[in-house]
Amino acid sequence: MQQGLAAWHHYMVCNDINLLPDLIADEAVFHSPVVHRPQTGKAKVFAYLSAANKVLGNETFHYVRELVDGPEALLEFVTEVDGIMINGVDLIRFDHDGRIVDFKVMVRPLKAINKLWQLMAQQLEHQA
Amino acid sequence: MQQGLAAWHHYMVCNDINLLPDLIADEAVFHSPVVHRPQTGKAKVFAYLSAANKVLGNETFHYVRELVDGPEALLEFVTEVDGIMINGVDLIRFDHDGRIVDFKVMVRPLKAINKLWQLMAQQLEHQA
Numbered sequence: 199m200q201q202g203l204a205a206w207h208h209y210m211v212c213n214d215i216n217l218l219p220d221l222i223a224d225e226a227v228f229h230s231p232v233v234h235r236p237q238t239g240k241a242k243v244f245a246y247l248s249a250a251n252k253v254l255g256n257e258t259f260h261y262v263r264e265l266v267d268g269p270e271a272l273l274e275f276v277t278e279v280d281g282i283m284i285n286g287v288d289l290i291r292f293d294h295d296g297r298i299v300d301f302k303v304m305v306r307p308l309k310a311i312n313k314l315w316q317l318m319a320q321q322l323e324h325q326a
Numbered sequence: 327m328q329q330g331l332a333a334w335h336h337y338m339v340c341n342d343i344n345l346l347p348d349l350i351a352d353e354a355v356f357h358s359p360v361v362h363r364p365q366t367g368k369a370k371v372f373a374y375l376s377a378a379n380k381v382l383g384n385e386t387f388h389y390v391r392e393l394v395d396g397p398e399a400l401l402e403f404v405t406e407v408d409g410i411m412i413n414g415v416d417l418i419r420f421d422h423d424g425r426i427v428d429f430k431v432m433v434r435p436l437k438a439i440n441k442l443w444q445l446m447a448q449q450l451e452h453q454a
Binding site: 229230231232233234263264265266267268270271272274283285286287289302303304305306307308309311312315 | 357358391395411430432439
């Protein structure tokens, strides 16, 4: 768990997408802030996390709170995109090998989720 | 902290709004899932939490995950309102006396935040 969380922070600091695949378990699940239906499997989780990284991961992105309890972590972040403040949480569950098995994102306020929806759709279309 | 969290769960189980004021510190701050601007002071925090209780607190409401770390807790919930599944988090910080000093809510997916926005506005207008 601590190892998985440290690897996640290392990935975020380096901002190196090549580090991402090794962090994700094969059977991982991603829960989007926008859509109800979970995205299952390493390939889909990678697609969503790398799209999120492109959309949110600019120089204003920073984590402001961290809760760790057992195999789970809550990382709260703040970032600004196109002049809109986005406040969100990454809710991550790790397996025994420190790989991500479940990744859920929620954001606030309403203006931020609307912005994110628009940008994520563009990004995922671009990837497809 | 444990005392504050236990008191919160007791309030939620009893669903008794009269228990709520004692849980909130005078200088508490509420962060809405919809609006960016924080709401400061016990009276405002009470207004938002009691409105949220009326809007979300039906028989389908239940907590599905809890992370506790130091003076902070993350409670993830699921509820259904007017046929719409709402998945959210209560991110709570307690003071040394176990009172709530900071309460932040985020919800997903987009459909849920739109529903919540509409219902909270009605509820807060009704209270005013």
